[in-house]
Amino acid sequence: MPIIIQGPKQPGNDIDVYLRPLVEDLKLLWKKEGVPVWDEDNQEEFNLRALLFVTINDWPALSNLFGQSNKGYKTCTHCMDETESTYLKHCRVYMGHRRFLAANHPVQKKGKHFEHKADHRTKPKHHSGKTDLKVVFGKGPGSQPIESEDGHVAMWKNNSIFWELSYWEFLDVRHAIDVMHLTKNLCVNLLGFLGVYGKSKDTLEAHNDLKHMEQHGDLHPEPKEKGSHYLSPASYTLSKTEKESMFECLESIKVPSGYSMNIKQIISTKEKKFTNLKSHDYHVLMTQLLPVVIRGILPDNVRATITNLCAFMNAISQKVIDPDRLEALQNDVVQCLVSFELIFPPSFFNIMTHLLCHLVKKIGILGPVYLHNIFPFESYMGVLKKYVRNRARPEASIAKGYGTEEVIEFCVEFIEELRPIGVPESRHEGRLRGKRTLGRKAIMTVDNNLFRKVHFTVLQQSSLVAPYIEEHLALVRARNIVFYVKDMSSKGKKGRGPDEPKRNVVLPGKRKIVGVEDKTDENYDQLDGQPPFTVTIDPSILLSNEDTPYSRSDHKEGTIVRRKYVRSTVTADVLP
Template sequence: MGHRRWLPPDHIWRRKKNSFNGYEEHRLQPSRVEGEELLEQLRGVSHVQFGKSSLKRKRTPNQLNWTKKSIFFELPYWLDLGLRHNLDIMHIEKNICDNVLGTLLNIDGKTKDSANARRDLANLGLRKELHLQHDGDLLHQLQANIPIILCKLEMIFPPAFFDIMVHLAIHLSEEALLVGLVQYRWMYPFKRYLGKFKMYVRNRAHPEGSIAEAYVHLECLTFCSMYLRDIETRYNREERNSDVVGGSNESGNKPCLSVLSQKVRPLGTASSKKLSDTLMRKAQWEHYNILKEEDPHNIDRRHQNSRLRAIRPSEVTDDIYALACGPDPWVASYAGCIMNGVRFHTKERERHRRTQNSGVVVHGEHHGSPVDFYGVLHDIIELRYMGWHKVYLFSCAWYDVGDPRRGIHVRDHFTIVNTARHMYKDEPFALAAKHCKCFISRT
């Protein structure tokens, strides 16, 4: 960096090599160029191109650090000024603060202590203590650095600062080398468990007795719950994200069609609304395509045979007849559901939440090629048919995955999707059972 040139000539840091660029620094501070000498240097500046240029100017070692001559030198007093340009103090303070805080806090995108920066030091052969190291090497280095840090603190703080807990830090690296990761042997889970028992304290005069009594009661209840079958206990409690078989009817007959037997449990209160004719046709077409995928040669004949229900009822099942009659134009809309043990929320429902359950992905085809469609869930629709049959559809906004240049980039461990570009805006519906949940991180 060359900052040692501003130090006094006899400063000890001028002779330090390993802490800087590997060389001793004997150069003095650059002198200020004033008067006619400055004008003589500016006369040698030629072929000035204003604005940004795509060509990088390669400067030789003997070439002066000038790119153009300022027009202000035409003023008669400009050459005699001691300060011709003010430095921008505001931006200097801001950039130095960003560099220091970003590096100390390891802020992504702002830290200057990156892996590439340390690889550059290794390639230059400088600052070996900052080269990338393996975990074992790092622990050995930490084992050597902790005594040095404690000695530096001992020169600053009074002896009362160094109690037994501060001293124990010197043994942490040795313990990590012997037994490995710390999260399997620290006290945090026990502290949380004791915090739970502190809530059971009723007699503040004897808190230890209350904690012991609460522990005995909890163990007894846990043991007895292993033998209780007719009440809910911690061993037979239903899972939080459990679903139910959708489409079950009152008569107890299980539907034979997949679209009528989705494992979906709606959450919250349903709001009733009427779909437009266009959306209703697209909603019906969506689960019709699913049936066609299951049996492409039989679906049309099954729909035609449903007309014979009035003549020969035994030849047409209740499921086919219900689908042939069509759904109720008034549908139920939900803001959340649980399907196949996975929780889904609409984008509107999680607007003020810190969790995300609205990202969806569906496997399909685009221009004859298999592709994964990524989107965000906007509504959960329940279509109602005769005989208490129900079909659940997700209404989503689909991101553009057809453009590999501006829409989607598939990497090894994640997929980058441009959320500003959408596709299939006129086809928002997809069968709920075909969806999987994905997490969308905005950068």
């Protein structure tokens, strides 16, 4: 299959032309007779059969592969026709998550903050086959747009080539949700509204949307002189003191080697913002660090909601997930989304935020997230990218670089006397083979690797070495297993008590097995990676009982927004 490079000339919706060779091979592999393949281990031939189980791709590529539009009113590939979306003046939002709550949930009946309306709808039906899909393509003869029954442009763009596979319509899940990019977009969205990453998303347009929808009256923009507006502090607005506390905590973090990037390199203490975040940094923030750094800041129910979301992201990132916990995880994430509807303006709810409510369903079918995550593929794309020497011919450069590396690895594997470049030899090398010894030189036939194994076995059984082994294990645990983060909630108020926090939060590091290459025996049944933060309450119920869960009264540090006027000068031609 050819390598498809993204760019101005990428195939887009015509990707089926490039997928044709792959689909033909998949059809051949699914035939009853299969494909004859030689088994070198058993020295026999067998018939190989294979199928395409699921695809993993980012959101734009999903639109091209699935044939469904990823923009518009019906953009959710899971809700489909039942997608609830609202088109505002400045953005399109996807809300209405109360219908995903458990039956008879108290918030479903309450309409105090939801236009005084109850919501007793059921969640959208799970579409598992092509027969129950209402497919109406968006373009007809002459490329004329076709409208669906509700008057909107149809959500289908083309008929995916994968439907030619006989088993494709029977798969419960055909395209996995890209959790890596979902986590990234969710973290950017959340940090943007907190005002600590990039341009603040708590903008005048976001508050004007609230005014247009006649919601959150306390947050409507207040006109000031010279065309400026005052935006009252929302419940998620951080004060100057809270930002200082947050970044003081971040600056003090020292993570173990291999845990993540150095935290000091991704924050700006002067501007109080995150900078240069990578995909793995978003993952670490959402699963481990963010619930710790917001301790002691933000209102209690807002902090509990964000902590509950981070606990959910951490739980689905584990290598072992108890199937009995899936229902509880689904309830947790839906409660978080409903709570966010009470806290954040509508512009917070883009399609990536909405996809959170479908994650647990996918995990129940496909297994833990690490089995269908895009991290390894993105990492390998970085390897292929390094092969590109000629930007005008990236495909040829990748093919040549990949082939060259395979040849080198083959030669290194089969040339015994090859001396690796850059690896120094010990000055004691060869003494066990009779070289550099005094007296009579005798050639010993004992293999050096065998001698090392015997020596290591003797040391393990010796009681004299046991204290040193325990000391080494204690040192490894102290350095690699846990690390400490300041608990800013235990810091005394300014002018009262000590300046340093009284307590620290202990976070687990990555487990490493020193000296062991095969890690298949590692006990993954123990959920050692669970963070020391849990939320046992339902924040959506507490927030719905408040009069104004969306605004803050403990500080008045709002924002003054000034409109930027563009002056245009008009010059007239002077007639002679």
